[in-house]
Amino acid sequence: MKKTRNLAVLMTIGVIQAGTGYCQTLESWKASPEIVEKLSRSRSEINYYEEKVPPYTLPDVLADASGNKVTSAREWKNKRRQDVLELFRENVYGRVPATPYTKSFKVVNEDKNAINGDATLKEVEITISSEGKSLVIHLTLFVPNKAKKPAPAFLLINNRGPANTDPARKVKSEFWPAEEAVARGYAIAAFYNADVDPDNYDEFRDGIHGLLDRGARQPDAWGTIAAWAWGASRCMDYFETDKDINRKKVAVLGHSRGGKTALWAGAEDQRFALVISNESGCGGASLARRRFGETVARINSSFPHWFCTNYKKYGNNEDAMPVDMHMLMSLIAPRALYVASAEEDLWADPRGSYLSLYHSVPVFKLLKTKTSLPEAMPPMNKPVIGGNVAYHIRNGAHNLLVKDWNWFMDFADKVLK
Ligand code: GTR
Numbered sequence: 001m002k003k004t005r006n007l008a009v010l011m012t013i014g015v016i017q018a019g020t021g022y023c024q025t026l027e028s029w030k031a032s033p034e035i036v037e038k039l040s041r042s043r044s045e046i047n048y049y050e051e052k053v054p055p056y057t058l059p060d061v062l063a064d065a066s067g068n069k070v071t072s073a074r075e076w077k078n079k080r081r082q083d084v085l086e087l088f089r090e091n092v093y094g095r096v097p098a099t100p101y102t103k104s105f106k107v108v109n110e111d112k113n114a115i116n117g118d119a120t121l122k123e124v125e126i127t128i129s130s131e132g133k134s135l136v137i138h139l140t141l142f143v144p145n146k147a148k149k150p151a152p153a154f155l156l157i158n159n160r161g162p163a164n165t166d167p168a169r170k171v172k173s174e175f176w177p178a179e180e181a182v183a184r185g186y187a188i189a190a191f192y193n194a195d196v197d198p199d200n201y202d203e204f205r206d207g208i209h210g211l212l213d214r215g216a217r218q219p220d221a222w223g224t225i226a227a228w229a230w231g232a233s234r235c236m237d238y239f240e241t242d243k244d245i246n247r248k249k250v251a252v253l254g255h256s257r258g259g260k261t262a263l264w265a266g267a268e269d270q271r272f273a274l275v276i277s278n279e280s281g282c283g284g285a286s287l288a289r290r291r292f293g294e295t296v297a298r299i300n301s302s303f304p305h306w307f308c309t310n311y312k313k314y315g316n317n318e319d320a321m322p323v324d325m326h327m328l329m330s331l332i333a334p335r336a337l338y339v340a341s342a343e344e345d346l347w348a349d350p351r352g353s354y355l356s357l358y359h360s361v362p363v364f365k366l367l368k369t370k371t372s373l374p375e376a377m378p379p380m381n382k383p384v385i386g387g388n389v390a391y392h393i394r395n396g397a398h399n400l401l402v403k404d405w406n407w408f409m410d411f412a413d414k415v416l417k
Contacts, residue, residue: 022050025374027378029380031346031350047291050351054289059323061330064080091321092311094220094221096268102129103126103127103129109121109167110123115169118145119182120142122141123139124238130212135195135207135211136195138195141187142182151249153189153250156188157191157265174402175255175400180409186409189239191235193231193258194207199257201304217309225257226308229264229268251416253275256278257306258280260281262275263285277337281294282295282348285356286348287324293349294347296315326357329360333366337360339356339390342395344398351377357391377393378391381393383410392404
C-alpha cells in the first residue's frame with residue numbers, strides 16, 4: 001500500500017496545461033470520460049472537457065490591486081481581509097442594507113424526549129421586524145441529551161423544503177440526518193431558506209428584501225444568496241442565547257445554492273467556526289476562470305436574483321473579476337473549511353472547487369494554522385484533511401447524503417471537539 005502511494009507521488013505529472021493548474025497523480029480522481037460525453041451531449045454549449053479549460057491567471061489573494069503583498073497575520077486581519085470582503089460585496093453577493101430592524105426569539109415547541117429520548121427538540125421562531133412589517137425564520141433544533149453541554153452544532157441552510165428537516169421525524173431525509181448527528185454528540189439545526197427570501201425573481205419585493213430594502217436598487221445591493229447568508233447569522237444570534245449550544249463551535253453547512261450561501265455566511269460572519277460547502281459550484285466553491293460546467297453568464301441568466309447586479313458584468317468576462325473563489329475561501333481562514341464534490345456533478349466543477357481550496361491555503365498558512373494540501377486531487381471517496389481544510393469527492397450524483405455528513409462529522413471531530 002505504502003509503496004503504491006510513494007510511486008504515485010513520484011508519478012506526479014505536474015502542470016500539463018500552462019496556466020490551468022492541472023496536476024494529477026495515478027490515484028487522483030479524474031472525470032470519467034463517459035460522464036463527460038454524456039453531459040456534453042445534453043448541454044453542448046457547456047464545457048466539460050479539461051483540455052478545453054482556457055489558460056488563466058488567478059488574482060493573488062495576498063496582494064492588493066497595486067501588487068503590494070501582505071506578509072503578516074496582522075496585516076491580513078487589519079487590512080487585506082476587509083478589502084477582499086469588500087470586493088465580494090461589491091462584485092458578487094452584494095451588500096446588506098443598513099436599515100434598522102429588531103429581532104426576537106421564541107421557543108414555540110420543546111420536547112425533551114425527542115428521537116427516542118436521545119435529544120431535546122426546540123422549534124424556535126426568529127422574528128425580524130422593521131417599520132411595522134415582520135418576517136419569521138423557523139429554526140428547528142435537536143440538542144443531544146447524553147452529550148456534554150454546551151454542544152457543538154451544525155446549522156443547515158435548507159434549500160430543499162421543510163419536509164427534509166421534519167421535527168417529528170416521520171420523514172428522515174439524508175439531507176439532514178438528525179439521528180446520526182445526535183448519536184455523535186452534535187446538536188443539529190436547520191432553517192428553510194425561503195423563510196428569509198423565497199427563491200424566485202420578483203424584483204426583490206418579497207422576503208427580507210421587501211422588509212429591509214429602501215430606495216432604488218443599487219448595483220451592489222444584496223441578492224438572494226446574501227439574504228440567505230444573513231438568515232444563517234440570525235440563527236447564530238439565537239444560538240448565542242441558548243445555553244445548550246457551544247457558540248464557539250457552530251458549523252454552517254449547505255448544499256449547492258445552499259453551499260454557495262454557506263461560504264458567504266462564513267465570510268461575512270466570523271462567529272461560524274466551521275464552514276461546509278457541498279457541491280456548490282459556480283458562484284460558490286469553483287473557480288470562475290476555468291469556465292468549466294456552469295458559468296457566470298449562465299448562472300446570471302438562470303438565476304438573476306442570486307447575486308448583485310455588478311456580478312452580471314463578468315458573464316463571459318471572468319478575467320475582469322477582481323476576485324476568484326479561492327479568495328472567498330481565504331475569508332474563512334483561519335477557521336475550518338470543508339469543500340465537497342460529487343463524481344457525476346461536473347456542472348459544479350469538482351476540480352475547480354478543489355483548486356479553489358488549494359489556492360486559499362497560503363492565507364491559512366499566513367494565519368499560522370498547520371494547513372496544507374497536495375496540488376493533485378485525492379482519489380474518489382477518500383477525504384483529504386490538511387489541518388483546517390478538508391475535501392472529498394464522492395461517487396454518485398449531485399446530492400447531500402449521510403455519507404457526506406459522516407465525513408463532515410469526522411472532520412468536525414478534529415476541529416470542533
Ligand atoms: C442548479 C444551479 C446550480 C446549483 C443547483 C442547486 O440549477 O445551476 O448553481 O445551485 O441548481 O442549488 O441545486
